[in-house]
Amino acid sequence: MAAELKPEVSFEESFALLDARLGRIVEAEPCAETPKPTYRMVIDFGKYGRRTSYGRFTSHPVDEVVGRLVFGxxxxxxxxxxxxxxxxxxxxxxxxxxxxxxxxxxxxxxxxKLGSKLF
Structure with missing residues (x-):
């Protein structure tokens, strides 16, 4: 038996509201200030600027995180x-x-291209 899905929603009232863009991680380092092991990442989203994000991606060595393309x-x-x-x-x-x-x-x-929209 397949797992149950969440209730159906329209594209317009869900996914279309998100602004998910492609970025490249330009800096990453372990962060000891968060409650769980986390990386502090600076991500370049092209014309949308740089953003700092904290995430639990610590199973990846930090040197493999820098330069990676990600969606945010x-x-x-x-x-x-x-x-x-x-x-x-x-x-x-x-x-x-x-x-x-x-x-x-x-x-x-x-x-x-950095800043490309996820669709």
């Missing part, structure tokens, strides 16, 4: 994470075999 949601309000503030939500999925919340990145298969 730019129109969510900033989120307080302990004493730090995350300005964009980087999209990810559960890292296989890791604790809940530990993520791996959602990335494009090819090099695309």
């Amino acid at each position: 949601v730019l129109n969510f309000p900033a989120r307080q994470m302990g004493p730090v503030v995350s300005e964009a939500l980087v999209l990810g999925v559960q890292y296989p075999g890791k604790d809940s919340g530990e993520a791996t990145f959602v990335s494009p298969a090819v090099n695309a």
